[in-house]
Amino acid sequence: MDTAFAERRRRDLIVAFVLAAIAAVVPLFVKDVYVQNMMVLTLMWGALSQSWNILSGYCGQISLGHALYFGLGAYTTALLFTKFGVLPWFGMLGGGVISAAIAMALGYPCFRLRGHYFVIATIVIAEIGLLLFHNWDWAGAAMGIEIPVRGDSWLKFQFPRSKLPYFYFALALACVAWFVTWWLEDSKWGYWWRAVKDNPEAAESLGVVVFNSKMGAAAVSAFLVAVGGSFYAQFVYFIDPESVMGFQFSLLMALPAVLGGIGTLWGPLLGAVILIPLTELTRSYVGGSGRGVDLIVYGGLIIAISLARPQGLIGLFSPRRKEPAR
Amino acid sequence: MTAETIIQSLASGLLMGLLYGLIAVGLALIFGLMDVVNFAHGEFLMIAMYATFFLFAFFAIDPLLSAPLVAAALFVFGAVVYLLIVRFAVRAKANAGMVQIFSTFGLAIVMRGLAQYFFTPDYRSVTHSWLGGKTVSVAGIFLPVPQLVGALVAIAAFGALYLFINRTDFGRALEATREDAGAVALVGIDKNKVFALGWGLGAALVGLSGAIMAIFFYIYPDVGASFALIAYVTVALGGFGSVFGAFAGGIIVGLVEATTALLLPPSLKAVGIYAVYLLVVFIRPRGLFGSM
Numbered sequence: 001m002d003t004a005f006a007e008r009r010r011r012d013l014i015v016a017f018v019l020a021a022i023a024a025v026v027p028l029f030v031k032d033v034y035v036q037n038m039m040v041l042t043l044m045w046g047a048l049s050q051s052w053n054i055l056s057g058y059c060g061q062i063s064l065g066h067a068l069y070f071g072l073g074a075y076t077t078a079l080l081f082t083k084f085g086v087l088p089w090f091g092m093l094g095g096g097v098i099s100a101a102i103a104m105a106l107g108y109p110c111f112r113l114r115g116h117y118f119v120i121a122t123i124v125i126a127e128i129g130l131l132l133f134h135n136w137d138w139a140g141a142a143m144g145i146e147i148p149v150r151g152d153s154w155l156k157f158q159f160p161r162s163k164l165p166y167f168y169f170a171l172a173l174a175c176v177a178w179f180v181t182w183w184l185e186d187s188k189w190g191y192w193w194r195a196v197k198d199n200p201e202a203a204e205s206l207g208v209v210v211f212n213s214k215m216g217a218a219a220v221s222a223f224l225v226a227v228g229g230s231f232y233a234q235f236v237y238f239i240d241p242e243s244v245m246g247f248q249f250s251l252l253m254a255l256p257a258v259l260g261g262i263g264t265l266w267g268p269l270l271g272a273v274i275l276i277p278l279t280e281l282t283r284s285y286v287g288g289s290g291r292g293v294d295l296i297v298y299g300g301l302i303i304a305i306s307l308a309r310p311q312g313l314i315g316l317f318s319p320r321r322k323e324p325a326r
Numbered sequence: 327m328t329a330e331t332i333i334q335s336l337a338s339g340l341l342m343g344l345l346y347g348l349i350a351v352g353l354a355l356i357f358g359l360m361d362v363v364n365f366a367h368g369e370f371l372m373i374a375m376y377a378t379f380f381l382f383a384f385f386a387i388d389p390l391l392s393a394p395l396v397a398a399a400l401f402v403f404g405a406v407v408y409l410l411i412v413r414f415a416v417r418a419k420a421n422a423g424m425v426q427i428f429s430t431f432g433l434a435i436v437m438r439g440l441a442q443y444f445f446t447p448d449y450r451s452v453t454h455s456w457l458g459g460k461t462v463s464v465a466g467i468f469l470p471v472p473q474l475v476g477a478l479v480a481i482a483a484f485g486a487l488y489l490f491i492n493r494t495d496f497g498r499a500l501e502a503t504r505e506d507a508g509a510v511a512l513v514g515i516d517k518n519k520v521f522a523l524g525w526g527l528g529a530a531l532v533g534l535s536g537a538i539m540a541i542f543f544y545i546y547p548d549v550g551a552s553f554a555l556i557a558y559v560t561v562a563l564g565g566f567g568s569v570f571g572a573f574a575g576g577i578i579v580g581l582v583e584a585t586t587a588l589l590l591p592p593s594l595k596a597v598g599i600y601a602v603y604l605l606v607v608f609i610r611p612r613g614l615f616g617s618m
Contacts, residue, residue, distance in 0.1 A: 062423065109608040115423065116363050116566060117607055120558045124600040127555065131597050247551075251431065258428050262421055292547070295439025302432030303411060310418035310425040 009186060012265060016182070020175050027167050036163040038280050040235065043170035044228060046272030049256035050177040051224035056254065057263035058181075058190065059217035060197030061111070064250045065122030068129045069099040069222040071245030073229030075133065078145045078239055088157040092230040096223040103222030104215050111214045126250060133241040144240025147233065157234045166235055173231060174269065177224050181265055189216050197263070225253070259305050261312025270314055275301075327588065334467050335584040341473040343580015344573075348480035349535040349553055350560035351487065351572040352528035358567030359504045359524040362412060362426050366434035368554025370529050373437065374400055374536025375545045376445060382452045382540075389455050390475070393537035397530040404529025405522045407433065412525065413518065434550075441547035450545045458541055476538040483534060484573050487527075491569070500524060504567070552596070559603045565613030574615065578602070 023043075027036055048070070056062045076098055077091030086094075110121050134142050152159050159165040184190045192213035195203035204210050233239050260271030278301070282294040309315065353367050364370070374396050381392040411429050418425040452458065460471040491497040502510045503520045511517055543549070560579050564571025579599050586598025606614060 062427070109604070112611050113607055114611065116357075117562055117611060117613070119363075119427070120562050121604060121607060123555065124559060124603055128597055128600050131594055135591065135594055255428075258421075258424060262424055292439035292442025295435050296443065297439075299432045299435030299437075299439060302435065303429050304432075306425045306428040306432065307411070307414045307418070310422070311420040 005186075009182070012182060016175070016178060020171065023171055024168070027164055033163060034284075036167060038277055040163060040166045040170045041280065042272050042276040043167070043174045044231065044235075045252060045256055045276050046269045047170065047174040047177040048225055048228045048253045049260075049268035049272055050174070050181055051221050051228065052253040053257040053262065053264075053268045054181060054184065054224075055214075055217045055221035057257055057267070058184070058197065059193040059214055060263075061214060061217070062119050062254075063122040063221075064119055064247075064254065065124075065126030066221070066225050066253050067245045067247060067249035068126040069103060069225040070229035070232070070249050070253070071129060071133065071241070072099045072102065073226030073231075074233035074239045074244040075139060075145075075229075076226070077230040078147055078233045079139060082145055082147060087155060088230065088234050092227050095226040095230045099222040099226035100219040103218040107215050107218040111211060111218075123247065123250070126245065126247065130241050130245045130247075133245060140240070142241065144238060144243070147237045147239075149237060166231075169231060173224075173228060178265070178269065180220065180224065184220070185265060189213055193217055255302065257312075259302075259313060261314030264312065264314050266317075267312045267314045270317075271312070274313070330466070332588065335588055336581060337467050337469060338473065339580040339582075339584025340577060341469065341477040341580070342583065343577040344477035344480040345473065345535060345538065345576070346553075346556055346560050346579050347573045347576020348476070348483055348538075349532060350557040350564075350576055351484065351569055352531035353557050354561045354564065354567060354569050354572035355487075355531070356524055356528040357561065358569070359500060360416065360507070360521055361567075362416060363430070363558070363566075364412075364528070365427055365430040365554075366407075366437060367532060367557055368550025368552075369434045369437035369441075370400060370404070370532045370550070371536045371539070371553055372441060372545075372547065372550035373403070374533040375540045375543070375549060376441065376450075377533075378537045378540035379450050379452055379545050382455065389452055389537050389541045390457065393479070393534055396537040397533040400533025400536075401526040401530035403533075405526035407529070408522045408525035409518075413521070434554075438547050438550075445547065447547055451543075452540050452545075455541050470542065472538070472541040476535075476541075479534065479538055480576075483531060484569075487531070487569060496520075496523060556596075556599060559599055562613055563603050563606055565615040568613075568615045571613060571615035575613075578614075 027039065030036065030039075048066075052063065052066050073092070073095035076095030077088050080086035080091040080094065081088055106125055110118060110125075113121055133139055139145070149158055149160050150156055152161055154165065157169075192203070192209070195206070196210050196213055200210055229244060232244065236243075256271030256275050257268040258271065259267075259275055260269065261267030279294070279298060282297045305313070349367075349371060352370075353364060356362060356364055377396045377399060378389050378392050381387040381395065382389060387395075411433060412426075415426045415429040416422070455472075457471045457475055461468045462471055462474065463469075491500060499510065499515050499520050500523070502513075503515065503517060503524075507517050510520070539553075556579060560575040561572050562575075563578060564573070564575030579602075582598050582602045583595055587595040590597065
């Protein structure tokens with residue numbers, strides 16, 4: 001059993017290297033800006049969903065408030081840059097640290113809550129964050145923040161002329177999120193999380209420090225999501241509370257993982273690769289009318305997949321993980 | 327801030343709170359019955375409001391008269407949603423909690439999309455209804471008539487629901503199923519039928535709320551979202567599954583909202599509700615009236 005697991009982990013790592021290498025050369029052949037943009041978004045949402053998956057999938061604490069961390073990352077970067085001229089790289093790190101700290105501070109009371117009480121608490125907390133930013137004049141309130149463009153530069157993390165640098169950063173982010181997940185899967189935390197998810201009482205009685213392992217998951221998850229938010233702010237040059245902290249972001253982070261396979265290593269990326277291009281295409285082909293056809297398609301897909309394949313699409317690719325015949 | 331202003335806003339908070347309770351009680355009923363949270367609850371409210379609006383716009387039926395019609399229509403709708411979606415969601419063996427959340431979320435998104443498609447994103451309102459824009463003065467306090475009637479309807483609905491659950495065969499089947507869904511099958515109660523009727527009843531209650539809300543609130547495809555969040559908070563505050571909890575939770579939410587509006591800028595009035603929710607569940611992790 002253990003050797004099979006080690007074997008799978010080694011193969012996962014090789015597959016990841018190969019996929020990352022393939023992904024890295026794709027934009028050299030695909031020059032279409034629309035497609036490149038879609039690839040950036042796919043990688044970004046894949047990375048975000050992978051990070052969400054650490055807390056909600058592996059550790060089983062379903063959060064529908066991760067938009068808070070996304071928004072904090074975006075706002076920290078944008079505010080530090082526009083108000084103090086601090087380079088986005090530091091904003092990224094700062095946003096990550098702030099988000100991780102807040103996730104742990106919130107985790108302290110929230111992790112006592114079970115099931116729906118926890119889910120609703122996460123929604124409510126993110127909503128409070130949204131309302132506060134809406135009313136925070138220094139941070140641009142409802143008007144948001146426009147990030148001034150100062151020309152192409154890795155130092156300032158701005159590339160108005162090409163999508164390629166964004167693509168490579170998003171790819172790196174997806175790789176980091178994947179690798180962190182891969183690494184944690186076989187760590188002490190990883191085992192704890194699975195135990196906590198399956199049966200918290202039993203885990204507690206076996207000496208798993210349930211609370212600490214949830215805190216760890218929350219911190220890692222929030223840090224990575226905040227880095228994603230920070231990237232997003234630099235990518236779109238404009239943020240306002242609704243566009244980085246709105247509830248739909250929490251949902252968008254969860255969906256790829258749910259679609260691909262929650263609590264699995266590859267689920268979030270698979271989900272993002274299917275869902276994000278589909279979303280973008282339906283939006284540009286039928287959503288342009290502003291009449292909600294994209295929502296109908298999107299929502300219908302969510303219902304169909306969650307009912308038809310509750311374990312996620314990843315199950316289609318790995319028959320060996322099915323329950324053994326008894 | 328005079329004592330009069332405070333009493334005035336607490337009074338309107340109380341009225342609004344009863345209506346919040348009415349919106350939430352269907353959610354509580356369904357949750358108590360089968361441990362499922364309907365994340366499309368706000369969209370149920372939204373279509374009830376549209377139904378009321380169209381009955382008014384095309385047939386000039388006043389919301390007060392169309393309320394029973396809308397409730398009946400929503401009853402059918404709720405039962406159909408159970409039979410087409412929820413029935414399968416609760417059967418999922420893997421990730422049961424997730425499936426249930428996302429299938430109803432998916433439904434919410436579809437309903438919002440359909441509303442945008444058929445009704446456009448425009449804001450609509452029921453103009454010149456019998457009660458619209460009227461106020462009465464009780465002991466020097468001015469109360470808006472639509473909210474007052476809404477509160478009375480809510481109280482009547484709570485009473486009817488109480489009698490229904492305690493005095494009718496179906497109510498007893500409902501109670502028995504929520505106690506032990508497995509055991510009721512042994513005495514010949516069709517679990518699916520009870521669940522479908524429970525969903526119908528839950529939806530009918532939100533239909534009733536929607537008809538009343540249509541008198542004094544704008545109607546647009548996203549209108550459900552904010553009320554749904556308040557409804558989740560209301561239900562969770564009272565303790566999931568407790569119909570009485572939803573009633574009490576609604577009153578608390580209404581009063582807290584009114585108080586917050588006195589102290590903070592209007593755009594932050596929801597913060598008070600959310601903060602009280604967090605405070606309550608942090609102290610009592612199963613809500614005020616939930617069993618520990």
